[in-house]
Amino acid sequence: MNETATATVTAAGSKSQQAYEAVKARIVEGTYTPGYRLVLASLAKDLGFSVVPVREAIRRLEAEGLVKFERNVGATVAGIDPTEYLYTMQTLSIVEGAATALSAPLVGEADVARARAVNQKMRECLDHFDPVRFTQLNQDFHSVLFEHCPNPHILDLVHRGWNRLGSLRSSTFRFVPGRAHDSVDEHEALLQLIEAGADAATIEKAARLHRSATLDAYLAQAQPLP
Amino acid sequence: MNETATATVTAAGSKSQQAYEAVKARIVEGTYTPGYRLVLASLAKDLGFSVVPVREAIRRLEAEGLVKFERNVGATVAGIDPTEYLYTMQTLSIVEGAATALSAPLVGEADVARARAVNQKMRECLDHFDPVRFTQLNQDFHSVLFEHCPNPHILDLVHRGWNRLGSLRSSTFRFVPGRAHDSVDEHEALLQLIEAGADAATIEKAARLHRSATLDAYLAQAQPLP
DNA sequence: GCAATACTAATCGTATACGATTTCGTACTT
């Protein structure tokens, strides 16, 4: 059997949990593309489990918005129509902004240095532009900034938002390449705010606008998503 | 697809759904108090279903934070230690503030009038103070203000927050009676902001502070929760 | 008398089985 390289090796005994993580991984990494039909029996046979744990896993993924479920019909990998993208990005702008602001006082020098290093890689990435790598680095960067958020509820909401966007992380910056440059600059500005111990409201506003700007750039592009 | 405020007519064919709603109702209305142990077999026998749909319902409630679940041990109605209360209120202050701001442009005169009527009842309620009724009216009031939020994700987060607080809605204002008076005044101020077509940021800030103030009042009280 | 261990009861986790519902293809009717 093959394991996902990025997996945290949870090795959770529960098969529901295993199924959950397996399916989630396949969705996020793109093995199951949006619209893909998730048949319980097939998945169960594929994973070697019975349908019951798989079913539970699917319902959990539904709750997170990663799959769409229709009674007596089945589950499909949640699509990302532009409307959903807008909703998700808007929600993320709000909760991530808050998380970043709440996290800021707990971000130490080492964290800032790490974030800055990531941002530097992003800047280098601008030349021979690789959207996938860039978006991955982007997530790494922001993770450093909000991961210290002391409120686990908010942090969870942020993670869910990123997960939902994960399905199209390969394409986010592909559609708005011009945005990448500004993004890197805004990152540096954000770091300086944090270093300076800026007001929570200021940091929140900056973080939110940073995300909103990406959303706006996408909307301006008005390119239909796959 | 989604149930309106006037629930109870759902009668969703799925037994999972029925079980979900039944258990949720009993938690929110207080039949199952925090810490109550939810035994699958007992619930199933009680509801007349098998354990499988009940199990699914419990997991959904877990995802919403209404019950706590421990593997191979069982589920209990989620307690509300002060820490959790703080987290939930803080999260709610953020998402409800955003929802209210996004909703504001869509709130018509009729809505404002309705909200004001509710607030008037709350003011009358101040004399012979009934915490339960007051908190119910409070929810009604805010529902009018955020229910038009065009982003369903955010709206859903607001609903979840209110649900989590539902278990102690009978006690929220019981512990901070002095807060009730200020709350009514802030409601009126909020209505005037909306009527005047105030800036989204202004409305968001006001709505958030309104909730934060309740949280702060509670924290100042520093009374341990049941 | 106290503590550690073995045993029992309760409960959860998963598998298998069967009934219910939907969907799609085919044949028949107009």
Next chain:
DNA sequence: AAGTACGAAATCGTATACGATTAGTATTGC
């Protein structure tokens, strides 16, 4: 020929059954 009605295949929903794990209790050894 087109639309409708019927039927079969696929899939989901739920029930029942059994194995696995935990918690509580009694017993035994020191």
